[in-house]
Amino acid sequence: MRVKTKYLCQECGQQSARWLGRCPGCGSWNSLVEEPVNLRTAPGSSSVSGDVPRPVTEVPVQEEERFSTELGEIDRVLGGGLVPGSLVLLGGDPGIGKSTLLLQVSQLLSRRMQALYISGEESMRQVRLRADRLGELSPGLLLLSETDIDIIERHLRELGPPVAVVDSIQTMYKSDLGSAPGSVGQVRECAAQLMRLAKTTGISIFLVGHVTKEGVIAGPRVLEHMVDTVLYLEGDRHQFFRILRCVKNRFGSTNEIGIFEMSGSGLIEVTNPSALFLVQRPQGGVPGSAVAAALEGTRPLLVEIQALVSPTGYGVPRRMTAGVDYNRVALITAVLEKRVGLNLGSHDIYVNAVGGVKLDEPAVDLAIACALTSSFRDIPVDNGMAFAGEIGLTGELRPVNGVEKRVKEAFKLGFSSFLLSGQSALDHNAETGILTADTLAGALELALRV
Structure with missing residues (x-):
């Protein structure tokens, strides 16, 4: 008796009656593998408890x-x-x-x-x-x-x-x-x-x-x-x-x-991961370095963002990132060109989050922008300042969640000032060390002191 077979995608599990070069479910090439149809779970064996349906009010409550x-x-x-x-x-x-x-x-x-x-x-x-x-x-x-x-x-x-x-x-x-x-x-x-x-x-x-x-x-x-x-x-x-x-x-x-x-x-x-991520951070102030106050769950993380902007030697400038989203860096670069006036189109751009950590929240936008501008203008960022803020397409600086935890973590590690959006619900003034800006251009003026 001939054994019946089917084809299953190794990537998404899509079934097919015949072999296909490309999976119709996920689009992967050469991922369909032939498997025999000779295993059928016995009736009722998929149940994990064997219980019968009962009203939800009669189900006993048990704490985890x-x-x-x-x-x-x-x-x-x-x-x-x-x-x-x-x-x-x-x-x-x-x-x-x-x-x-x-x-x-x-x-x-x-x-x-x-x-x-x-x-x-x-x-x-x-x-x-x-x-x-x-x-x-x-x-x-x-x-x-x-x-x-x-x-x-x-x-x-x-x-x-x-x-x-x-x-x-x-x-x-x-x-x-x-x-x-x-x-x-x-x-x-x-x-x-x-x-x-x-x-x-x-x-x-x-x-x-x-x-x-x-x-x-x-x-x-x-x-x-x-x-x-x-x-x-x-x-x-x-x-x-x-x-x-x-x-x-x-x-x-x-x-x-x-x-x-x-x-x-x-x-x-x-x-204390923030202290370890910043342990080798240069203290003298080097152009192209800024500290982002990220928030992973309930835990604040201070991570150094490094950027290198240099004139390209090729027809098409290179864009490389490590630890941050490539598309987010491209968006920030476009905003810096259009709203701030930086001519970055003829420069290679490299951005790295130090320590191998991956940051994907929008709150690191401001630190990336400050690091890029610092490297482009060859002016160091204020060494005692941390950053948290989302950048919009029109150049505005938007507030982020959990600013209290971010600010507290930064001050605990010895930072003297913290730059964020003016719409953040915090008591901000020069005496508390909390600085605010409504636009990206204004934030860069405070960060680079230019």
């Missing part, structure tokens, strides 16, 4: 019982701790420290509870070598090297550990499926099986997910919809800092971030 992961930065991102029975997906670039972070969490939790670390990419001896570098070992940490999801489920049900780590979901496979591990069907079915296991047993499961070259979790998009929490570990591999960012959280806010410093003994929590 969280427990700490022993790392305050992770607890902050998760919304106060780990919820029992939750499924957490951690993604990030290769070599960024995903496995190290979760092994460190498992090792800390194993001192007061049982934790199972399942590796599909390394042997138990290799995991043991990494664990030796992270600190004191505990017999409560169990290791398993396995890729068959059915065997993994059997071990989890027999042991019943409160926490388990699966590294990585792309290496797991289900023998009933004929496709290779990492394919759309395998990733979807293995994640669904782990989700049902977590909901029925109360085991909190961490999944490690590889990312594509575009920076998103590899596999079907349904994977991110299926889990309770999606975390991304960001940072430059050549930098010491790592940022844990939450993009989905059913049990808390998605605005919080955790900051770590990579070391030989694992990831170390950074309690």
Whole structure:
């Protein structure tokens, strides 16, 4: 009997009856892979509880019982701790420290509870070598090297550990499926099986997910919809800092971030990231440098923005950015040309956020504009001034949220003045050190003292 097949997109999970060179769902080229239609979940097996419908007023109310992961930065991102029975997906670039972070969490939790670390990419001896570098070992940490999801489920049900780590979901496979591990069907079915296991047993499961070259979790998009929490570990591999960012959280806010410093003994929590981001900032005042007061969730961050503007040696000037949005820098450049009168069209422009951090909020617009103008005019920005403000297309300076936290953080680190929009609801005068401007041109006059 001929086996029926279908074609699934490896990027978005779009199904097709025949092979297509380009996916009609996401537009990716050569992403459709043939898979046999030989696995159908048994009726009723997709239910996580087996309950019958009941009125909402009769459903018992139960508060979320969280427990700490022993790392305050992770607890902050998760919304106060780990919820029992939750499924957490951690993604990030290769070599960024995903496995190290979760092994460190498992090792800390194993001192007061049982934790199972399942590796599909390394042997138990290799995991043991990494664990030796992270600190004191505990017999409560169990290791398993396995890729068959059915065997993994059997071990989890027999042991019943409160926490388990699966590294990585792309290496797991289900023998009933004929496709290779990492394919759309395998990733979807293995994640669904782990989700049902977590909901029925109360085991909190961490999944490690590889990312594509575009920076998103590899596999079907349904994977991110299926889990309770999606975390991304960001940072430059050549930098010491790592940022844990939450993009989905059913049990808390998605605005919080955790900051770590990579070391030989694992990831170390950074309690005062602003001080570390500014530790090598030149004190004498160098043209092209300005400090932005960003806000990540409830945490203010002071990050140095560096800009280099130089005459181009080619027909088309170059524009490069690192840590800030390229399109946002292009918009600010256009406003500086049109509203301030800077001739930047014949200059190369390079903008960098120091420390490997990525800033995507509009509040850093003013710092970028000040750094660009400072480099273009070769005049240093006031070394004791921090900035926060959004720039409009007509050259106006708009207020941003959380100015109290930004100003307090800047003054705590020794800055003497803070420049923001005149529409901000703060008591601003020269005595308090809070300066305001309504337009970008006025803000540049205060920042550069020209």
